[in-house]
Amino acid sequence: MNKEIGSEVPHIIKHDELTEIFFKHWFLPWIFEEARNEVIDSQEQLSKVTKLGEAPLPTDFGDYTYIVYGDNRTGQHHNVLVFGDREQGSLGDGENILVRVHSACWTNEVAHASNCECRKEIQHSMEAIRHEQKGIIVYLDQEGRGVGITGKMHQLDGMFEWKDGKIEQSRDENNQRVDTDKAYINAGYPSEVRDFAIAGEILASLGVKSVRLLTNNPIKIEGVESVGIEVTQVGIHIVPDNGIIASDLKSKAENLGHNITEADYTMETGNYTEENYHSLD
Numbered sequence: 001m002n003k004e005i006g007s008e009v010p011h012i013i014k015h016d017e018l019t020e021i022f023f024k025h026w027f028l029p030w031i032f033e034e035a036r037n038e039v040i041d042s043q044e045q046l047s048k049v050t051k052l053g054e055a056p057l058p059t060d061f062g063d064y065t066y067i068v069y070g071d072n073r074t075g076q077h078h079n080v081l082v083f084g085d086r087e088q089g090s091l092g093d094g095e096n097i098l099v100r101v102h103s104a105c106w107t108n109e110v111a112h113a114s115n116c117e118c119r120k121e122i123q124h125s126m127e128a129i130r131h132e133q134k135g136i137i138v139y140l141d142q143e144g145r146g147v148g149i150t151g152k153m154h155q156l157d158g159m160f161e162w163k164d165g166k167i168e169q170s171r172d173e174n175n176q177r178v179d180t181d182k183a184y185i186n187a188g189y190p191s192e193v194r195d196f197a198i199a200g201e202i203l204a205s206l207g208v209k210s211v212r213l214l215t216n217n218p219i220k221i222e223g224v225e226s227v228g229i230e231v232t233q234v235g236i237h238i239v240p241d242n243g244i245i246a247s248d249l250k251s252k253a254e255n256l257g258h259n260i261t262e263a264d265y266t267m268e269t270g271n272y273t274e275e276n277y278h279s280l281d
Contacts, residue, residue: 048072048201057081061126062133065090069202071141080202081137083129090134091207098135098234099211100125101199101220103142106149107156115159116180117238117245124236125214136206138199146193147184159183169244177243179251192256196223203229216258237264 050070057066065086069078084090091097102125105118112119122137129135144152159178160167170178184191200223203211210230213221221231240246249265252258 047205048198049078049205051205052077054086056085059126061123062130064137067206069205071198073198074141076141078141078198078202079137079139080206081126081139082206083133083135086206091136092134094207094209096232097203097208097211098129098132098214099138099203099208099224100129100136100214100236101138101140101196101224103140103145103194106143107152114242115156115244116248117240120238121236124238128214136203136208136211138202140194140196140199142194145180145184145191146195147189151184151187151189154187155180155183155189158186169247177247179248181248181251181255192219194219196220197226198223200224200227200229203227216252216260218257218259233259235259240265 048071050072052068052070054065054067057064059081062083063085064081064083067080067082067086069080070076071078082090100122102118102122105116107113108116108118109122122139125135125137129137143149144155147155159170159180159182161170162168170183172178172182178186181191196219199220203224204227208229210232211224212232212234213224214234214236215221216235216237221233225231240249246265249258249260250262253260253265
């Protein structure tokens with residue numbers, strides 16, 4: 001073997017080293033992202049995303065152009081839905097586009113877990129876009145507010161417990177509900193580490209110049225604005241189905257600065273009533 005070439009070949013990774021690498025990636029994904037971001041940011045000519053392909057996609061909410069992007073920092077895939085035929089100009093001049101930036105939520109969107117409103121938010125957004133006949137869904141692979149699915153599992157383990165064969169929401173020493181924010185912190189995780197600038201990069205690559213962003217989350221607005229896209233907030237208000245969701249909405253307003261009012265987590269619907277609202281605290 002040529003010595004120069006051979007000298008550049010890394011040593012064979014042993015099983016324990018590989019396990020350590022995977023362990024950090026599984027349990028601390030945002031730490032890896034920070035290190036990769038430093039490399040990406042030091043190379044201005046390197047785009048943060050790469051478009052991997054697109055295809056027509058018929059849905060229950062109309063016909064979309066489905067686009068997949070590769071994240072050059074993390075290797076993850078991010079999914080995008082553009083209403084109508086993008087190649088035929090369905091986004092027009094790219095101004096004032098209705099957009100939902102949404103993070104993956106396997107537990108609610110696939111398993112239909114009853115502790116969050118993610119599935120309803122994306123359905124509401126797609127319905128709004130269908131009504132307008134123009135818009136974009138940016139679906140980011142940032143599970144568990146960015147800490148990953150393993151971190152989310154630990155959050156759920158601290159938020160719920162089995163009692164007499166049924167699941168109940170855990171309570172703290174003051175008999176307060178353990179909401180998502182508390183559960184992440186108690187498990188040793190940050191409660192919010194998502195990077196929404198990547199959504200801005202994706203939108204910019206589609207020629208979007210200004211958006212009406214369906215969100216209550218100020219850091220989503222900041223992330224999209226950071227790439228030079230003008231943002232107008234459009235509040236998204238999902239009626240809570242139960243006290244678990246209502247307590248989480250309250251927590252988002254108080255602890256994360258979301259633009260959520262008391263009316264958003266006190267409305268009556270389905271199994272959720274004013275009676276169990278008063279037990280939130």
